[in-house]
Amino acid sequence: MAVTELSSLKRSKRKEIALAYFFLAPALAVFALFLFYPMLKSVYLSMTLTDPRGRVAEFVWFDNYKDLFLSEAFFHSLKITLYFVLLTVPTTILWSLLLAALTHNKLRGMKVFQFIFSLPIIISVGTGSIIWLLLFHPTAGMLNYFLSKIGVSAIPWLTDPSWALLSVSLMTVWMNMGFVYIVLLSGLQGIPDDIYESAKIDGAGPVRSFLQIVLPLLTPTLFFVLIVSIIGAFQAFGQINILTKGGPMNATNVVVFTIYQDAFINFRFGIGSAEALILFAIILALTVLQFAVLERKVHYQ
Template sequence: MSRLEKNVPLRRSSQNLKTSTTKTQSLRSKKWREQMLAYIFLTPSLLLFGTFLFYPLIKSVYLSLYLTDPRGRVALFVGLNNFVELVTNEKFFQSLIVTLSFTLLTVPTAIFLALLLAALTHNKIRGMKLFQFVFSLPLIIATGTGSVIWTMLYHPTSGMLNYVLTLVGLQPIHWLTDPAWALVAVAIMTIWMDLGFKYILLLGGLKGVSEEIYDSAKIDGSNPKRTFFHITLPMISPTLFFVGIVSVIQAFQTFGQIDVLTKGGPMYKTEVIVFNIYNDAFVNFQFGSGSAQALVLFAIILILTIIQFRFAERKVHYQ
């Protein structure tokens, strides 16, 4: 074998190596261009998140370490003292208890009513579109507008609710000024306001269940009650799980209806934690204390969300 013939495999190997190297570089260059293009498309969203989410969060952490003067300017570094004072602040714990009570009053009730209405109206029966439209209407009403409407309904003398109570022989209720009824009144208004959003989500979940599953259940002799609890609920459990998490977060962030209906009264019976933060930060200009409370609220919501994912997600049936 000649020397030229011996060098042929070496040349082929060298050419294959160069081809492989070129392809690798081309793939890396293509991947780099795709990543840069992705970052370019994400830039507007990142700017919005940075402006309205990340910067306020970092600013809250910064302010929580300081005391501020009556004009809201940073005055003195106190470290974690703002957080330590929350432990002995009875008003903060009272607002936290009010928030938990408000959550327990609104979240389960709203989900139950939305699920009930969705189950009654998801069938393809003539006229159901009208009911679906009516039950979805609260979604388009702003919190301030809804609060004004319910303020008139709760009026002690000219309100419709007390008028109905007098018709059935009951005494009128001072809905927004009675400490025993104020939180319940705000909860009723909140349930009505949130009903449209939850109803639409659960109705969509019910419509996503295949009719073939119901037909198979009928053939097997399953009654409507058994079908609902053993087939429908497991099939819409992802939607229920999502609605539950969002509802808890919304309940802990409630502010608008409290501000319009009761201003946290009477006797602080409706002063939820967000309203307490608002008073400390924007009324009393104690931005340090308000920021500390906001971070504690963030931690509480985060912990509750993790707990829900840790335990409630076990019962979620993903198709």
């Protein structure tokens, strides 16, 4: 009797597993077609030289990687990418955290400010870039117009190498602010009101309560935002392509734009694939490092 029940349980379990794979099959097929196959194809192409049509002309193994690690231009693009990440990620998180802290209460009129600060999330990269391209215009742009009203000379936002990366970073901070603000605001609103009341009873002021009580409870949200923001910053392309096209003098030539130029402008698909895989390895290493180091300081409720 026990043997019969055991075999029946095994058959039932196999049916459940088969049913699960049946429902997962469409998703797995999509992943295989649009994720796994392109990644494997990129690994293969990164070891080849291709003609302008993308056909393999010669198999060179790891020569593309050797050329990249000896290329000053590639390391320059890596340096520009790191500068871009440092300019955008901390600024976006700190600015969005400040706005979320000021507007998460239930005072009258806060909903209006929450709506305004969340607006960038519904604007596409292309639309936002065009808006800021007009703002950055050297003569007709509103930024230089307001600067002239306070006696400041016009700034060559996108044409001066010393200003171009900062200008693109400013636009990126505004563009990413909507998503980060909404996530942090949700995290703040998820903290029970009893904690704030207990802090008031204990005599803690707003700043002390935020730094010593609210901020530790917000660390899971901050950890998530940090990882997503760093990954997004390393993959930034649209605003750079529209605003500066990597210039002037390669001042905004980040790795993703270098990949685009090598693969789709110069038709060097082997080099482009190798650069993409190196970028993937860097992002993966940084993500693993963040989980290994920073997650220890995350306080889960």
